[in-house]
Amino acid sequence: MRYIPRENIFQKFFKARESLIQQFKKGDITKKEYIEEGYFEIQRLDITPFKVVDSFEKAIFNYQYYNTMAKYYYLQANQIKKYGKHMEKYKEFLKKVEDFYYKKDRSTMKAIEVLDYWGVEAYYIQVSSTYLKKKLYEIVFLDHKDVILHSTCQWLLDRLKEEGIFKEGVRKSLIPNYVNQKY
Numbered sequence: 046m047r048y049i050p051r052e053n054i055f056q057k058f059f060k061a062r063e064s065l066i067q068q069f070k071k072g073d074i075t076k077k078e079y080i081e082e083g084y085f086e087i088q089r090l091d092i093t094p095f096k097v098v099d100s101f102e103k104a105i106f107n108y109q110y111y112n113t114m115a116k117y118y119y120l121q122a123n124q125i126k127k128y129g130k131h132m133e134k135y136k137e138f139l140k141k142v143e144d145f146y147y148k149k150d151r152s153t154m155k156a157i158e159v160l161d162y163w164g165v166e167a168y169y170i171q172v173s174s175t176y177l178k179k180k181l182y183e184i185v186f187l188d189h190k191d192v193i194l195h196s197t198c199q200w201l202l203d204r205l206k207e208e209g210i211f212k213e214g215v216r217k218s219l220i221p222n223y224v225n226q227k228y
Contacts, residue, residue, distance in 0.1 A: 054090050055106055061086045062109065069223065076228040077120060083109075084117035094148075104156035105192055108149055115145035120228065150198040153184060157210070164188045167202075167211045170195075170218040173225045182211070183218055193219050 052060070065082050068074045074082065087110065094107040122138035125131050157165050164187040172181055182202060184194040196202070205211040218224045 054092055058086060058090055058092060058106070058109075061090075076223065076226040080113065080116045080120060080228060083113040087113060094152075098152070098155045099159075101156055101159045101186075101189070104152050104159055107152040108156065108194060111145045111149035111152060115142050115149060116228070118142045118145065146198070150196055150201045153194050153196060154201060154204065156186070156192075156194075157184075157205075157208075160186070162208050162210060165210050167205045168213075169215045170224060171215055171221070172218075179215075181224070183216075185219065195224065
């Protein structure tokens, strides 16, 4: 009998996520659909973030998990706000968004720490949103070309500057279509 390794749940998640990225790049799905499908994939696979983060891959998985959850609940909060009903639910969802974004930024810092601050670069990016100008920055990992993270977090930005990772000036994002599409 021959052993055939099976995909683990996290490999399935990243494979599904990559499929969604390709669909978004081709224009087959909108950013909103991308976020919703990412959330539904998390629910379908019944996955949770790692409690012990001792590798770059685990930190990036946690980042993706928390980022997806934050964006999904932001979408839900905006739907509630649009109709002006159930404002207590709106506030509850915004609290979740804030919590998930905080955990996402902690995961970003963990990914950087695991690499001992090597091969990491961050910079402000060009955005069409006036609100996000000089707030949204991109974090890239030079040895992991497919890993492109974003944040507006001030404590994380301060830490990146302290470590000499943050580069002054504004650059074009490596994924401008995604960053500049509203949802």
